[in-house]
Structure formats: structure tokens, C-alpha cells
Amino acid sequence: MVIVRPADATPAMLQTAIRNVVGEANVRTGKVKLDIPPLVENGNTVPMTVSVTSPMTADEYVKSIHVFNEKNPQPNIGNFYLGPRAGRAQVSTRIRLADSQKVTAIARLSDDTFWSATADVVVTLAACTEEAI
Amino acid sequence: MRIAACIALLTAMAGAALATEIPLSERRSGYSFMSADTRAMQDEDTANPGMLSVLDGETLWKRKAGTADKACADCHNDARVSMKGVAAHYPAFEKALGKPVDLEGRINVCRTNHQQASPFAYESRDLLALSAYVAQQSRGEPIAAGDDPELAPFVEKGHALFMQRQGQLNLACTNCHDDNWDKKLAGSAITQGQPTGYPLYRLEWQALGSLQRRLRACITGIRAQAYDYGSLELVELELYLMTRARGMPIETPAVRP
Amino acid sequence: MPSALINVPKKAKRGDVIEIKTLMSHIMETGYRHTASGDVVPRDIITSFTCRFNGAEVFRADLYPAIAANPFITFFTTVTESGKFEFEWSGDKGFSETAQASITVE
Numbered sequence: 001m002v003i004v005r006p007a008d009a010t011p012a013m014l015q016t017a018i019r020n021v022v023g024e025a026n027v028r029t030g031k032v033k034l035d036i037p038p039l040v041e042n043g044n045t046v047p048m049t050v051s052v053t054s055p056m057t058a059d060e061y062v063k064s065i066h067v068f069n070e071k072n073p074q075p076n077i078g079n080f081y082l083g084p085r086a087g088r089a090q091v092s093t094r095i096r097l098a099d100s101q102k103v104t105a106i107a108r109l110s111d112d113t114f115w116s117a118t119a120d121v122v123v124t125l126a127a128c129t130e131e132a133i
Numbered sequence: 134m135r136i137a138a139c140i141a142l143l144t145a146m147a148g149a150a151l152a153t154e155i156p157l158s159e160r161r162s163g164y165s166f167m168s169a170d171t172r173a174m175q176d177e178d179t180a181n182p183g184m185l186s187v188l189d190g191e192t193l194w195k196r197k198a199g200t201a202d203k204a205c206a207d208c209h210n211d212a213r214v215s216m217k218g219v220a221a222h223y224p225a226f227e228k229a230l231g232k233p234v235d236l237e238g239r240i241n242v243c244r245t246n247h248q249q250a251s252p253f254a255y256e257s258r259d260l261l262a263l264s265a266y267v268a269q270q271s272r273g274e275p276i277a278a279g280d281d282p283e284l285a286p287f288v289e290k291g292h293a294l295f296m297q298r299q300g301q302l303n304l305a306c307t308n309c310h311d312d313n314w315d316k317k318l319a320g321s322a323i324t325q326g327q328p329t330g331y332p333l334y335r336l337e338w339q340a341l342g343s344l345q346r347r348l349r350a351c352i353t354g355i356r357a358q359a360y361d362y363g364s365l366e367l368v369e370l371e372l373y374l375m376t377r378a379r380g381m382p383i384e385t386p387a388v389r390p
Numbered sequence: 391m392p393s394a395l396i397n398v399p400k401k402a403k404r405g406d407v408i409e410i411k412t413l414m415s416h417i418m419e420t421g422y423r424h425t426a427s428g429d430v431v432p433r434d435i436i437t438s439f440t441c442r443f444n445g446a447e448v449f450r451a452d453l454y455p456a457i458a459a460n461p462f463i464t465f466f467t468t469v470t471e472s473g474k475f476e477f478e479w480s481g482d483k484g485f486s487e488t489a490q491a492s493i494t495v496e
Contacts, residue, residue, distance in 0.1 A: 045459070048469045078453055078482060081450040086449065093457060096455070
């Protein structure tokens with residue numbers, strides 16, 4: 001029998017996690033596209049795709065993509081390191097969302113500028129059909 | 134909160150009309166109620182986490198076990214040929230036992246009688262993997278369980294269990310899955326409760342699970358005492374569900390929310 | 391007996407950008423769950439995933455407990471020559487698994 005203790009990442013934790021990645025740099029909105037269903041059937045497995053507009057050439061490319069969330073116990077979701085030879089700056093994975101919340105993706109470009117996109121996700125609760133196991 | 138949602142539903146269903154069976158043309162797999170994202174997870178083998186268990190099953194199929202030191206493959210050769218369509222006929226009547234067994238039960242019969250090894254525990258990783266591998270060989274095959282006349286009394290028992298109100302919520306399977314499959318329960322689709330995809334990967338479980346696990350979850354959901362894994366009642370319910378789903382294609386390993 | 395599913399095209403033309411899909415079996419126990427008696431279920435996750443092509447790193451990821459069970463990761467790479475992709479997952483409790491896939495570039 002396992003029960004889940006709700007413990008949210010605080011906005012301060014989220015800010016710290018983001019600062020750990022971007023340092024003092026300014027994060028601008030744009031260039032990044034975050035595809036995540038606005039309404040998901042189960043927060044355990046939420047498909048997510050991040051893509052960044054970039055020519056992906058030797059002098060102009062995406063170095064890394066960082067994904068954060070607001071309300072899971074820990075603000076980090078994943079860091080993805082690419083480089084010019086990726087050819088296309090796009091990664092997909094499946095994530096867990098403990099509750100309806102915002103998800104933020106930040107990209108670091110080769111000129112060390114940071115760009116971001118944020119999406120809201122509503123998680124429908126599972127029905128009354130199963131208790132925790 | 135979940136309990137509150139159930140009670141609200143119970144009240145809503147109190148006046149529900151008498152149950153009627155779903156005609157063939159209206160039978161719909163749980164797949165058709167899912168979001169596009171969850172469907173995509175099932176559709177593509179390299180994106181479907183249930184396929185990881187199928188891979189494990191393929192390894193186990195070839196592994197020798199028991200005092201007989203035999204692998205499934207030693208007797209059944211290539212599963213793609215020998216096991217094609219088999220899962221579509223389960224549960225089947227097992228003469229030696231005088232009762233029906235589901236696919237998991239049948240695999241355990243081979244395990245004990247033919248491999249002379251101890252049976253796999255229900256919901257064990259190995260049993261799920263082997264049943265997923267065997268059932269996947271029937272993907273796309275129409276369900277055709279319950280033909281054997283010996284099964285008739287057991288189908289009847291399964292049907293009776295499906296119609297019987299039980300638990301603190303005093304609901305029968307039929308109240309949700311025949312009468313209200315077009316409705317929603319606390320945000321998620323009720324669906325027709327079709328057994329087409331098992332064992333399947335349920336996002337809620339974050340793992341593969343058997344039809345018996347799913348049925349036990351529904352029974353617990355109506356606040357009734359769930360039958361034990363491997364009990365005749367669960368096999369009878371599985372058997373009735375499979376006859377009720379006749380003609381629908383097997384989807385193993387399916388994905389469900 | 392962890393299994394991996396890898397999807398890499400068998401063939402490509404020089405300079406093509408190909409998509410690679412990977413699925414690894416792992417429970418990804420978050421470390422934030424408790425048993426009924428109050429004990430923490432210890433964290434057991436994959437923390438790192440790397441893809442190399444002919445020995446050179448082409449993609450890497452740090453994973454956290456918010457990555458769903460049985461991690462699914464897809465990404466792109468430009469192919470320049472025939473060779474071998476090597477995939478490596480590592481994590482808590484000494485978890486370490488590898489897989490490979492070859493590609494022929496025409």
C-alpha cells in the first residue's frame with residue numbers, strides 16, 4: 001500500500017531551478033514551441049514535445065533544452081543537450097504531472113541567449129475505479 | 134473526493150433503465166474513447182510501453198525452465214505460427230480441471246504439467262510478459278471465445294455476476310458498462326468495459342496488468358470485496374466479457390488511461 | 391531483465407536528418423511516495439541517457455522523477471556516414487543498460 005503525500009515545488013524552488021540553468025541571463029519568450037495536451041486523461045504519462053526555431057548550423061544552433069514544472073515535488077523535469085549536428089532542435093518525452101499546472105521549456109542557444117515557452121495543463125483525475133496499490 | 138464522485142454517480146444511476154446488451158454494430162473498444170495522444174501511444178510499437186513486456190515474453194518463450202528443462206519454444210516452436218489466434222479463444226474449457234481457464238491459467242498449466250516448474254504468481258512480471266507475448270500473436274484476430282458447449286454454464290454464471298448489484302454502492306457491472314457507457318465518471322469515460330486489449334499498459338498503473346487486475350479494480354471501486362486472483366468467479370467474468378465482445382479484434386498490448 | 395525498444399531507420403542518405411525513438415523499461419520510482427506505515431519508498435530512477443554515434447556523443451539527457459515510468463525519449467540527428475548508434479541509460483541503484491542500432495548511409 002503506497003500513498004502519495006502531496007508536496008509541491010514552491011515558486012521559489014522553481015525560480016532557483018531556473019536560475020541554476022540560466023544564471024543571471026534574461027529569459028525571453030519566443031522561438032520555443034511546447035506541445036503538450038491542454039487536457040490529459042492521466043497525469044502519470046503526459047506526452048510532451050519541445051521544438052526550437054533554429055537553423056541548426058555550425059554557428060547558430062540550440063545547445064540545450066530544459067523543462068520545468070510548477071507543482072510536482074521537484075521543479076526539474078529534464079535537461080536535453082543537443083548540438084549543431086542534431087539537424088532539428090526537437091525532443092519528445094513523457095512526463096508526470098501531479099496536478100493541473102504550468103510547464104515551462106527553456107532553450108539555450110549557441111549565442112547563450114535563453115528563450116522560453118509555457119503551457120497550462122489540466123489533469124483530469126482518474127475515476128473512482130481504483131485505489132492506490 | 135473519489136468516494137464523493139462515486140456516490141454522486143450512484144444517485145444519478147438510481148433510476149437507470151433495465152440493462153440491455155450492446156448490439157454487435159455498437160460494440161466499441163475502450164480505444165475509441167481515448168484521447169488522440171493515448172491512442173498514438175498504442176498505435177506505434179516503438180512508442181507503446183506494453184511492447185517492452187512483449188519483448189520480455191519473447192525472451193522467456195525461448196528460455197528453458199523446470200525439471201523438464203524445456204522452453205515453451207521446444208514444444209510450440211514459433212509463437213507467431215503456433216499461438217496465432219489462440220488468445221481470441223480464451224478463457225477455454227480445460228478438461229483435466231473440469232472448468233475454464235484464462236490464458237494466464239493455461240500458461241500455468243503448461244508451466245506445471247509440461248515444464249514441471251512451479252506456477253507463476255498472478256500479476257508477476259513473467260506471467261504478464263508471457264501472456265502479452267502469446268496474446269500479441271492474436272492482434273487483429275476477432276474474438277471467438279465461448280463456442281465450446283462445455284462452457285455454457287460458466288458463461289451463464291459470468292453473465293449473472295455481470296448483472297448482479299453488489300458492494301456499498303450497490304452497482305452491477307451492467308449499470309456502468311451496458312447502461313452508461315456513453316457517460317463520464319469523475320472526468321473519465323466509462324466505456325463499454327470491453328476486454329479486447331489485455332494484458333495492457335494502463336497509465337494509471339504505469340505498468341502492464343491483466344484483465345483480472347482491471348476487474349478487481351472495478352469491483353473495489355464499487356466498494357465490494359474483490360474475488361481473489363485466479364478465482365473461478367473472475368474467470369467466469371472474463372469468459373462472459375469475451376463472449377460479449379465476440380467479433381471485436383484483439384488489441385494486445387493495448388494502452389488505456 | 392530490462393528491455394529497450396529502439397527505432398532508428400536502417401538506411402538513410404548522407405546529410406539526412408533522422409528521428410531516433412527510444413523506450414526503456416524502468417519503474418522510475420519518484421522517491422516522493424510513502425508506504426501506509428509512513429516509510430519513504432526510496433527513489434529509483436534513470437538519471438542519465440546518452441546517445442553516441444561511432445563513439446561521439448550526439449545527444450544526452452538528465453532525467454528527474456517527473457519523467458514517466460518506462461522513459462520514452464525521441465530526438466533528431468544528422469547522418470554523415472554509416473555506423474553504429476550506442477545508447478546508454480544509467481541511474482540509481484547502479485542501473486546501467488546499453489543498446490545499439492546500426493545505420494547504412496548511401
